[in-house]
Amino acid sequence: MNRMFRPSVPLLPRSNVFPRFSLASRTMHIQSIPMWTGKGNNYAYLVIDEPTRDAVIIDPANPPEVVPVLDAQIKAGKINLTALVNTHHHWDHAGGNNEMLKTFGKLQVIGGSNCQAVTTTPKHDETFKIGERITVTALHTPCHTQDSICYFMQDGDQRVVFTGDTLFIAGCGRFFEGNAKEMHVALNEILASLPDDTKVYPGHEYTKANVKFCLSVSQSEAIQRLAAFAEQNRETQGKFTIGDEKLHNVFMRVQDPEIQQATGHKDPVEVMAALREMKNAM
């Protein structure tokens, strides 16, 4: 399992060799920190702005697994940790904040209003920067919790979204504090309007179970492809895009006649509600 930086766009000389392309020579680094021994198949994500080394850590719920990774990079001068970022208030996402602050000192805590030790709650569609190049847009997606926020980040042509427990690869979070209408808006209006090439980084590794459910609803080629991938790969974060989700995630196909038929509903919100109940019962 590669716990080092995932490969970024190769550093090609900005030159005359490829005059047709204006390649961004630097991109944000995203390091996944799986917390398998912690609170259950969660991911923390370290996002680094290359030129300044300013960095944020997303959902560092289990500090014993996250602190050593950050510590080593801080000591090596590789990152300048500026903030904790939370996708929602649940303990397996925001429950490590106090301990992280004890370890790293006073940092900004960006997250929903109910997150532990939160200092800043961005408004829906509000943008902020990490370092020089990364622009973050906060997308409020209430349903799993009312304070759920997805973070869309852009650095040059590289686009990613951190979706917490709102959108998983081929699935979505439970409707703990919301309803099917809200999840429909979150997935099929807000997240679906991001560029199709946006890579998805969810809060948990649930793909295997999710794809099993998707297969019980539809055997489409896209779903079968994902099933094969999930068989071979323990980690699926950052491997699929919003465009892929629109194909293999049944919760993002509430307008698809096949899915409508499988649920016995036509109205997208009713299809969403039925899918969630079917998944809960599985």
Ligand SMILES: [Zn+2]
């Ligand atoms: Zn949650």
